[in-house]
Amino acid sequence: MRISCMRTANIRPATSQRKLLLSVIREAKGLLDAKELYRRASERDASISLATVYRNLRFFKEQELINERHFGHTRSCCYEMKRSGEHYHLVCRGCGHVIEFGSPLIHRLVAEIRRKNDFAVTRVELCLEGYCHDCKKEEKPSSKVA
Amino acid sequence: MRISCMRTANIRPATSQRKLLLSVIREAKGLLDAKELYRRASERDASISLATVYRNLRFFKEQELINERHFGHTRSCCYEMKRSGEHYHLVCRGCGHVIEFGSPLIHRLVAEIRRKNDFAVTRVELCLEGYCHDCKKEEKPSSKVA
């Protein structure tokens, strides 16, 4: 039995494409979908293929290097580097902006569910939709156009 | 300005397909995806088309008659009748079972976000993944196969 790679993720064959993709994801502020990742990676290595992007996204997910998120209104998944502090997302229906947030209440919620439902939670997907500060102003006072 | 259909959803042209689809969704215990809805509707009206299913799902969504949910691990969306009590979902990674739950903590969470981020929440998507009571037993005692 291999005992390597238990805690630290290994980028086993560290191909140039793999390293490139990881740094694009790392350097991104926030979330990226496959197409956008492909676009940004292509700027640095024009020969990279979309299939490689998808294959590596799956690989990074398996290695638990990245998080995959899906927002109800889009068809594609979004990805971001896994970080220490857990956080969730607010998506503005006005400007499309994604705001990160965290709250200790979520911990309590998960603990409650664990207890009440006897359920071992491994992953929390929480996404709120609505209108951010700026977009609220435009939506509210006028007639109900939305 | 039309003042109809403000509160009560209207199934405007109440075509037989539209009525059929709505009753299939209503009679379903839990969530359905488009294909499953199509399959069940086809049993009662073999000539119904998948395009009609999708068009009506969009229509019902606009009328706010149904909720659309998306779980990270599947590619398609799931739908269910909108009901009075808000509820969210636990998805078991072992058996695939979906458990509904609700918690007053979610209300508090939304209120907190509204206040802290000055964000008008219109929709909450919350889905927890993990292992249910039965599947936990098989996963836990043995070696970490997962």
Add this chain to the structure above:
DNA sequence: GTTGGTGCAAATAGTTTGCATGTGC
């Protein structure tokens, strides 16, 4: 040198749309 990653193109899955026809009100 072997294992496994890559590019390409084709395949697949889920969903949407154009168009001619049919149906509810």
Add this chain to the structure above:
DNA sequence: GCACATGCAAACTATTTGCACCAAC
């Protein structure tokens, strides 16, 4: 009768896969 829903097939988007070739270790 008119507006709009439907069925069909084709289009489209996101993602996956088979295959020949290439790179990392």
